Amino acid sequence: MSETSFSTKDLHKSLGRKELFSISFGQIIGAGIMALTGVAIAMTGRSANISYVLAAIAVIALTIPTIFITSSVRMRGGQYTQAAVFVNKKFSGMYIIIYIISNISIAMYAISFGDYFFALVPSIPPKLISIIILTLVFGINLFGIKKAAKTQFLMVFILAAALALFVGFGVFKIQPGYFQNPGFMTNGVTGLLTGMAILTFATGGASQIINLSAEAKNAKKDIPFVLIVSTLIVAFLYALIATVAAGVLPVEQVAGKPLTLVAETILPSWAYVFFIVGGAMFALVTTLNATVSWVTKPIMQACVDNWFPKSFAKLHPKYNTPYKLIAVFYIVGLLPIIFGFDIEYIANFALLLLFATGIVLGIGSFRLPTLYPRQWAASPFHVNKFWFYVLNVIAILVLLLQSFLMAANLDTVGLLGNLGVMVFAVIFGIVRSRKVNMEISIEDE
Numbered sequence: 475m476s477e478t479s480f481s482t483k484d485l486h487k488s489l490g491r492k493e494l495f496s497i498s499f500g501q502i503i504g505a506g507i508m509a510l511t512g513v514a515i516a517m518t519g520r521s522a523n524i525s526y527v528l529a530a531i532a533v534i535a536l537t538i539p540t541i542f543i544t545s546s547v548r549m550r551g552g553q554y555t556q557a558a559v560f561v562n563k564k565f566s567g568m569y570i571i572i573y574i575i576s577n578i579s580i581a582m583y584a585i586s587f588g589d590y591f592f593a594l595v596p597s598i599p600p601k602l603i604s605i606i607i608l609t610l611v612f613g614i615n616l617f618g619i620k621k622a623a624k625t626q627f628l629m630v631f632i633l634a635a636a637l638a639l640f641v642g643f644g645v646f647k648i649q650p651g652y653f654q655n656p657g658f659m660t661n662g663v664t665g666l667l668t669g670m671a672i673l674t675f676a677t678g679g680a681s682q683i684i685n686l687s688a689e690a691k692n693a694k695k696d697i698p699f700v701l702i703v704s705t706l707i708v709a710f711l712y713a714l715i716a717t718v719a720a721g722v723l724p725v726e727q728v729a730g731k732p733l734t735l736v737a738e739t740i741l742p743s744w745a746y747v748f749f750i751v752g753g754a755m756f757a758l759v760t761t762l763n764a765t766v767s768w769v770t771k772p773i774m775q776a777c778v779d780n781w782f783p784k785s786f787a788k789l790h791p792k793y794n795t796p797y798k799l800i801a802v803f804y805i806v807g808l809l810p811i812i813f814g815f816d817i818e819y820i821a822n823f824a825l826l827l828l829f830a831t832g833i834v835l836g837i838g839s840f841r842l843p844t845l846y847p848r849q850w851a852a853s854p855f856h857v858n859k860f861w862f863y864v865l866n867v868i869a870i871l872v873l874l875l876q877s878f879l880m881a882a883n884l885d886t887v888g889l890l891g892n893l894g895v896m897v898f899a900v901i902f903g904i905v906r907s908r909k910v911n912m913e914i915s916i917e918d919e
Contacts (some may be wrong), residue, residue: 500760506676530709552685553774636752
């Protein structure tokens with residue numbers, strides 16, 4: 475490979491369906507299952523398992539535009555390419571700013587890992603562990619996406635075993651009368667749907683594999699398939715976990731509590747340690763590893779298009795990785811750990827905007843049959859014009875609902891933060907677009 479390679483065209487197509495599945499599973503299964511299951515139980519009682527299934531259906535519904543597009547064309551720059559092609563150039567500049575700010579929370583996974591480790595081994599400072607795990611994950615990704623995917627596969631296997639252990643021990647300790655009151659659907663249909671809404675944050679994430687389109691062997695077939703199937707499989711696993719979490723102890727004891735409370739009750743000491751390490755801690759590491767694997771790719775294409783210096787997108791001559799961008803994100807992840815920045819609060823400044831941009835991308839997807847009629851006609855997910863528009867409208871409505879719920883949960887400072895990010899993103903998109911030359915980053919295969 476040339477010493478000056480920096481285009482997403484030069485990335486190796488090395489990810490098959492197995493690798494994409496492991497990345498997608500790791501992306502979905504995160505800290506949400508540990509924290510949000512108790513929250514959902516507080517909202518709807520023992521029907522939290524139903525809320526998980528409904529959440530998965532909602533997640534798939536809101537990704538319908540992504541499924542339609544990714545089954546028709548390969549977008550080498552992932553969601554950035556989608557913004558550029560299906561909306562316009564200025565919006566793609568706005569989008570990449572919001573995308574970057576929303577992903578600076580990458581340090582949270584390492585910090586949370588350090589906290590869990592400290593609970594087991596209090597003699598080692600959690601800050602040191604956070605730095606070590608962050609360095610290991612970024613180091614693995616520096617040496618190539620294939621190595622990162624192999625590592626992910628192994629970690630996801632251990633993660634699944636830990637969660638299956640929780641279900642296996644707990645299912646035989648579920649108390650009779652699970653579907654009876656009191657305790658089932660404690661707040662009626664409203665509670666069930668509210669639980670569904672909050673659990674979309676635990677079941678979402680699979681759509682991020684669109685950002686690995688340039689490195690997928692068969693992007694048009696594998697990415698939409700993996701997106702749908704991985705979401706459904708994880709939701710089914712989550713529903714089983716929620717059944718145990720809500721069915722062993724009285725609802726009032728587990729409502730709002732983390733899974734560790736039930737795990738202590740049903741698991742022997744050795745299994746509890748394995749659940750904490752292989753479940754809680756590996757859930758964080760697999761999400762961190764998955765995020766690092768895809769987070770640089772849209773920015774890389776934005777560099778190629780001259781939104782940022784092209785030199786930032788340069789690929790390592792041996793490992794074929796955007797090592798400069800990986801280094802930048804490593805520093806971004808390292809600084810909050812060292813200095814104790816409230817990175818979660820900063821990242822929340824862009825979360826509402828991320829949902830809002832999803833609505834714009836969804837509206838832009840209406841152009842698919844016009845821009846790429848031949849490719850859309852050949853898509854395995856092709857539907858007639860009526861259902862194409864109906865399903866896309868459903869996706870937009872779900873995103874609108876999520877945006878409303880997100881806005882309702884933000885305080886005044888959070889709303890002002892989102893407004894500030896939006897103003898900066900709009901100015902950047904308008905001003906910088908004058909110097910941008912867009913590379914064609916969409917392909918038939």
